[in-house]
Amino acid sequence: MGYGRFVLRRLLQSVPTFALITVLVFLLVRLLPGDPASAMLGDRATDATVARINAALGTDQPIALQFLRFLGRLLQGDFGQSQVLHMPVTELIGERMPVTLLLSAYAMVMAIVIAVPLAFLMALHRGRMLDTVLRGMFQLGLSMPTFYLGLLFLTVLGAHLRLFPVGGLGRGPVDMLYHLFLPALTLGFSLAAVIARSLRAAILEVLEADYVDFARAKGLPERLVLGRHVLRNALISTVTLFGINLGQLIGGAVITETIFSLPGVGRLLIDAVFGRDYPVIEGLTMVFAVLVSFIFIATDLFQAWLDPRVHQ
Amino acid sequence: MTENLLEVHGLRTEFHSGGRRFAAVDGIDFAVRPGEILGIVGESGSGKSATLRSILGLIKPPGRVEGQILWRGQDIQGLAPAALRRIRGAEIAMIFQDPTSALNPVLTIGQQIRESLAAHTDLSATERQRRAIELLDLVGIPAAARRLDDYPYQFSGGIRQRAMIAIALAAKPALLLADEPTTALDVTIQDQIIKLILRLAAELRMSVILVTHDLGVVAESCDRVAVMYAGRIMETAPVASLFQTPRHAYTLGLLQSIPQGRAPRTPLPSIPGVPPRPGDVTKGCGFAPRCSFAEPECRSGRPEARRMAPHHLTWCRRADALPEPA
Amino acid sequence: MTVAIDSAPPRRSHATLIIGTVILAVMLLVALVPGLVAPYDPLRFDYHGTLAPPSLAHLFGTDMYGRDMLSRTLWATRVDLQIAIFSTLAPVIIGSLIGMLIGYYGGIADVVFNRLVDVVVTFPFLVLVIGIVAVLGPGLINLYIAIGLVDWVFFARLARAEILVQCRLDYAHAARGLGYGPARILFRHLLPNAIGPIITYWMTDMALAILLGSSLGYLGLGAQPPLAEWGTLIADGKNFMATAWWITVFPGLAIVIAGFGFSLAGDGVADLLRARE
Numbered sequence: 001m002g003y004g005r006f007v008l009r010r011l012l013q014s015v016p017t018f019a020l021i022t023v024l025v026f027l028l029v030r031l032l033p034g035d036p037a038s039a040m041l042g043d044r045a046t047d048a049t050v051a052r053i054n055a056a057l058g059t060d061q062p063i064a065l066q067f068l069r070f071l072g073r074l075l076q077g078d079f080g081q082s083q084v085l086h087m088p089v090t091e092l093i094g095e096r097m098p099v100t101l102l103l104s105a106y107a108m109v110m111a112i113v114i115a116v117p118l119a120f121l122m123a124l125h126r127g128r129m130l131d132t133v134l135r136g137m138f139q140l141g142l143s144m145p146t147f148y149l150g151l152l153f154l155t156v157l158g159a160h161l162r163l164f165p166v167g168g169l170g171r172g173p174v175d176m177l178y179h180l181f182l183p184a185l186t187l188g189f190s191l192a193a194v195i196a197r198s199l200r201a202a203i204l205e206v207l208e209a210d211y212v213d214f215a216r217a218k219g220l221p222e223r224l225v226l227g228r229h230v231l232r233n234a235l236i237s238t239v240t241l242f243g244i245n246l247g248q249l250i251g252g253a254v255i256t257e258t259i260f261s262l263p264g265v266g267r268l269l270i271d272a273v274f275g276r277d278y279p280v281i282e283g284l285t286m287v288f289a290v291l292v293s294f295i296f297i298a299t300d301l302f303q304a305w306l307d308p309r310v311h312q
Numbered sequence: 313m314t315e316n317l318l319e320v321h322g323l324r325t326e327f328h329s330g331g332r333r334f335a336a337v338d339g340i341d342f343a344v345r346p347g348e349i350l351g352i353v354g355e356s357g358s359g360k361s362a363t364l365r366s367i368l369g370l371i372k373p374p375g376r377v378e379g380q381i382l383w384r385g386q387d388i389q390g391l392a393p394a395a396l397r398r399i400r401g402a403e404i405a406m407i408f409q410d411p412t413s414a415l416n417p418v419l420t421i422g423q424q425i426r427e428s429l430a431a432h433t434d435l436s437a438t439e440r441q442r443r444a445i446e447l448l449d450l451v452g453i454p455a456a457a458r459r460l461d462d463y464p465y466q467f468s469g470g471i472r473q474r475a476m477i478a479i480a481l482a483a484k485p486a487l488l489l490a491d492e493p494t495t496a497l498d499v500t501i502q503d504q505i506i507k508l509i510l511r512l513a514a515e516l517r518m519s520v521i522l523v524t525h526d527l528g529v530v531a532e533s534c535d536r537v538a539v540m541y542a543g544r545i546m547e548t549a550p551v552a553s554l555f556q557t558p559r560h561a562y563t564l565g566l567l568q569s570i571p572q573g574r575a576p577r578t579p580l581p582s583i584p585g586v587p588p589r590p591g592d593v594t595k596g597c598g599f600a601p602r603c604s605f606a607e608p609e610c611r612s613g614r615p616e617a618r619r620m621a622p623h624h625l626t627w628c629r630r631a632d633a634l635p636e637p638a
Numbered sequence: 639m640t641v642a643i644d645s646a647p648p649r650r651s652h653a654t655l656i657i658g659t660v661i662l663a664v665m666l667l668v669a670l671v672p673g674l675v676a677p678y679d680p681l682r683f684d685y686h687g688t689l690a691p692p693s694l695a696h697l698f699g700t701d702m703y704g705r706d707m708l709s710r711t712l713w714a715t716r717v718d719l720q721i722a723i724f725s726t727l728a729p730v731i732i733g734s735l736i737g738m739l740i741g742y743y744g745g746i747a748d749v750v751f752n753r754l755v756d757v758v759v760t761f762p763f764l765v766l767v768i769g770i771v772a773v774l775g776p777g778l779i780n781l782y783i784a785i786g787l788v789d790w791v792f793f794a795r796l797a798r799a800e801i802l803v804q805c806r807l808d809y810a811h812a813a814r815g816l817g818y819g820p821a822r823i824l825f826r827h828l829l830p831n832a833i834g835p836i837i838t839y840w841m842t843d844m845a846l847a848i849l850l851g852s853s854l855g856y857l858g859l860g861a862q863p864p865l866a867e868w869g870t871l872i873a874d875g876k877n878f879m880a881t882a883w884w885i886t887v888f889p890g891l892a893i894v895i896a897g898f899g900f901s902l903a904g905d906g907v908a909d910l911l912r913a914r915e
Binding site (some may be wrong): 016017020021099110140142144145146147148151152154155160161226244247249254255258270274276278280284288292293296 | 758771845853874876880894
Binding site (some may be wrong): 214217219233274 | 365370393397398399406410415416419428465479480524
């Protein structure tokens, strides 16, 4: 009914957000102190070379003109040329993006698969041993930085026990999932911890609701009571948090890809930072923000689908 | 005498609060006959709702239920989950006080009816759909077919309560537990809902336990009534007998404090003193601390049931000393 | 009438607050006088005792240059606690102030601010901080600046929301009715009531700052060698994880313990504030 219109309205709402992202990314490189040319050249900078690089980047023009040119190229999907790899940034990102998307989606699925059953387990065993142990584990997961968790998995499960490969992408879909298992687990673990904790609280709240008693009083199997009545309502309050943290998870790909030597955009960002490859940094920051915006849109749409009261 | 549909013996329901156990229901016995409408009346906290929830096994740990709950002679308490599910909804259904919180806000009314049908019948999907429309019709929801895909928040309070009744009746239960079904509704709607329940009980030959704190509702709708106070039954009697010759000091107090000439639908009137709080342990009769007829013996030892007439039981030691109501 | 079906109410113990505070106090002490607690000079090379496993002489073992890992981990506490405090102090003060003003006055500033929040949250925090550090150049000072440039928005958002809630309560109307000026109302009446959630969030935020700072340190964009920082220590040891686990395990544990300390203290403060209400 109202859902189609809700989708349209939500999409329209994000237009100004995209515009502001563009402005912010543009300003990032140009307003902060230090000009790219001197930074790129370091000690080798002479006035002549700095001027030449600035001319190549267009950073010698008035800022308003720069912005118009930036915008114009952006609309054609052009982020400029990589100063290090000497190829179009768009092409570079396009090449590396699939790995990051696959890794993130894999991590997301892993987080859900870990979090949802364990959240139920914790809620149904509230205050007992199992609940305490699992909560402790998730608290630990939240206090542990991604890079350290990744290194631990890599060393213990990969190098030491040889259960998983320690790098590379593998060949074919199954092998790829096998190769990406540890990176996805690393990346997804903190999301799993966040979701499990918040879902546990939400489930406990929903379990007290009259409609759950009513569902039981109707003689529904417990599987349906928990799966249809409890989970769906508990998810409504968790979905927003899930979206926000999923956005952060994409950022975590930067670290995971570095640790597991995966050729994704996260690794590309780090390489670009060390190579002072400003067009690449600019393009990637933009792409990350747009990606996260789409995740937010998707979570809003999912929430509205779960809860009909939202889109009416 | 016909066989009892439901028999409850020594029901005791305990909850945990502030680190202490207390009995919300403190050892009660009652029975429901086929086609009978039994009222359970009492103030808030007297254990009425806990009694209904105990019957359907809805008390969650660390709450605890003791005693026998016999459904057609079979104890429900020890049943395996699957066997209990075949009774819940199919044989004994329950409707709750507040339809707004008892209907799942994210499922359509149609979904909530169809899932009951799916759990208890062999109907096909199209038959379930047809039956769902019939049920909404049955409870008097206009344009039933069009409202099936609406969500609870799209209904008014009265229609929501009707929808909940439709859901509860989906599998044609033999007993309906109605937990203060009118309390959350507007006064004008309350009467309609009570009449609806009475009509359905008659049409479907269904027994009802009607929990309420409204003596007017009891007088107009029930065959028999049990008065509860502080987790115990004080008195049970056929409605006419209870109103004409109350044989418990508490019942008498309730009836006397109804102002003359006041319309029905008035909540329970006030009696001097305050009801005991959960966890307060009373030796002897629970009402003794507030009772103007109480003697020292009332404060020691639990009173025994006394038969005042063939179907009139009281747990009041001072029953003989009570005056006829004015 | 529904019977509350709940177990005993949560025990009001201050265990979390006490444990959290003790952890943080010990860390602070170590950070203030690392030289007194560390047995060795954290930078002294010892080519005769490289990659030595934990022993009585070196409780946490030594690294590939023979540096004492216990001393390095202890000295790193100073750097990581600095990251926690220095990168969040300006955001918590400036951000809260801006948020309070926006919440109190509303208007066009409120509209602009909400747009800004919408946009800032679409950048993964780590990516934005890396982006800013990339422009400013690696190093601790630039790390503080990078975190601060983004982080104030979150405090402002929180403070704004708190002020909006407080403004609706009666006492704010009463204070306005008495003719008090905005400054007095904001700081004497609204701030004391809004500060609880801000402090609680600050605790969480400091833990996040350590995670972020050590991540950037690990990537080589934060603390620069030879300065010992938990993230850089782990980066140093990552190639020796299979053979010399102690180089990475102890700094890793330090990060986890610090995170626990901040989150326990934060939970404890939140409990305390809730109990006071």
